């Protein structure tokens with residue numbers, strides 16, 4: 001019984017299973033363009049049927065890494081294995097990989113049907129088989145009625161589906177998607193995100209998705225690899241990345257966060273205590289950390305993990321005091337900007353659970369802020 | 382009075398340099414300017430309309446009016462006088478009813494009946510078509526190589542293609558005589574290299590005509606092709622490769638169809654002037670070569686038969702306008718499909 005539970009956990013989280021064989025193995029890959037290092041010593045394992053998101057700011061090397069997987073660029077050093085096979089020197093047209101381009105790259109002189117069927121035509125499949133499979137694929141992305149149109153007669157969202165269908169028709173084991181939803185508006189984007197996840201589960205294809213939108217990465221991914229200046233700085237599930245960022249960069253990149261510089265004053269295996277000059281009381285963190293003593297540290301607390309009250313909290317830790325400077329009502333929640341005595345401004349969010357708030361907090365009011373001792377995360381610079 | 386001036390000043394005036402503004406203001410004081418502007422304004426003509434109308438005015442002055450004149454001459458009869466043709470409208474008497482319209486379709490009938498013109502047409506078309514094809518076969522790889530070379534080199538290479546234009550066309554064709562004649566550069570070289578023992582007759586052959594046309598018109602082929610190939614989206618080729626397409630197939634499936642507008646434009650630019658080409662066949666071709674350009678020249682200057690010469694010109698024009706219109710339509714269609 002216990003073993004079967006473990007088993008299913010291993011299937012859902014193959015990255016935690018030491019026996020699992022990664023589908024893509026990226027080993028110490030570096031890519032230089034002249035002097036410029038676009039991808040810097042990246043090592044990464046991606047498992048079968050994962051939906052892996054590469055997340056990072058503009059110019060951090062996401063597209064370059066993806067293009068090396070597709071075979072459009074050769075690594076300057078390091079190796080890429082797909083399904084155990086070394087990919088060095090193998091041209092794109094011989095890789096078991098398909099890519100959906102950032103710009104969609106639909107062939108303008110071909111109809112939707114011809115675009116989608118192109119990959120099969122290149123394989124030399126029979127006309128009737130191509131027609132069948134194209135029709136099925138177009139139905140899957142609900143584009144059946146547009147099969148005779150040219151790309152320029154389609155909307156952005158429709159083009160995106162055609163590009164997806166074209167990349168999927170060869171039933172690749174690995175699909176690379178470069179900012180697949182970049183051109184869509186917010187509503188359509190959210191809908192397509194869920195469609196993409198459904199499709200991925202239905203077809204059992206491994207997806208590697210590039211995005212610079214952290215919300216999109218959170219929605220889509222089984223795991224996220226956060227990139228910064230050509231390096232992978234953290235790999236983990238969306239929850240791990242959000243709740244336990246390992247560096248200031250990751251904490252700031254994913255969601256919003258309040259950061260306080262500080263130093264260790266007590267370092268125990270099960271808890272630490274940190275003094276932050278910007279807070280008038282020390283921060284107690286209910287988990288140990290691995291850090292050199294005296295090292296510069298940052299305490300990160302997410303805005304939704306800070307509570308506001310008009311009453312002074314008990315105890316002498318994990319709270320502070322400030323003045324409400326700004327309130328933004330966003331419907332589902334409200335954002336408060338609170339100025340501390342030290343001059344630091346904190347961001348606090350509160351869900352609007354009730355129409356009438358009995359604790360009516362308004363502008364220029366003095367409030368107490370407190371948080372649970374499991375809420376703060378200690379990150380390095 | 383001053384109020385009026387301010388109104389009369391065009392709104393673009395602010396953006397023009399001070400000197401031009403001064404001149405404009407001086408112009409506006411002249412009565413003809415104000416008169417013209419008032420007239421035009423009454424018909425609803427503004428500066429913007431004038432800008433649009435300018436190309437039409439150009440076409441009217443330098444195409445339509447000459448065309449109508451040539452058309453008119455082509456329907457009149459020859460006579461020994463100056464100008465050497467009868468006027469279309471003629472007063473035979475004093476009265477109004479004695480106005481005679483001399484329409485003479487005989488020139489066209491003559492073109493049709495004398496097989497010389499038909500053969501000259503067919504021959505010209507054939508020479509032009511073959512030269513266009515050869516130019517395309519040379520020009521396409523050339524344009525492709527330039528368009529795919531590094532940005533640093535493109536400008537230099539294109540410059541080299543265009544460079545011959547800086548010397549006179551006539552001079553370049555004469556230079557080919559020096560190259561192709563029996564004791565010319567090429568024959569001497571081939572004999573020196575031991576490829577041939579005796580000079581090969583190349584000048585005054587059709588080969589020389591093809592050579593001359595291909596050489597002279599190559600830039601007209603390369604330029605539109607280069608412009609087309611250079612702006613092609615290379616991710617399309619990557620997408621094709623990604624879908625299992627080898628580079629050679631990708632060229633025939635993607636690059637070639639997408640460059641069709643360039644191919645059509647280049648072929649038109651070579652074919653049309655090549656059909657009416659006069660200088661190259663006269664200087665390099667066989668003396669008895671039947672090219673429509675040469676026939677036109679002979680009719681006009683040697684026979685002084687302006688009406689027949691005009692009829693030849695009109696027939697040639699109509700013959701060439703039909704494919705132009707057709708191809709332009711086709712090109713517009715592909716261009717429309719090309720914008721993604």
Ligand SMILES: Nc1ncnc2c1ncn2[C@@H]1O[C@H](COP(=O)(O)OP(=O)(O)OP(=O)(O)O)[C@@H](O)[C@H]1O
Pocket residue numbers: 033036038056057058059060061062063064065212
């Ligand atoms: N062919 C190239 N030659 C030189 N530099 C390049 C080349 N391709 C990419 N770079 C550089 O490498 C860096 C990473 O580029 P890349 O396209 O991978 O960024 P990205 O993470 O995809 O960014 P974005 O989110 O803006 O798409 C950039 O600074 C870019 O200028």
Ligand SMILES: [Mg+2]
Pocket residue numbers: 062063064102178
């Ligand atoms: Mg990119």
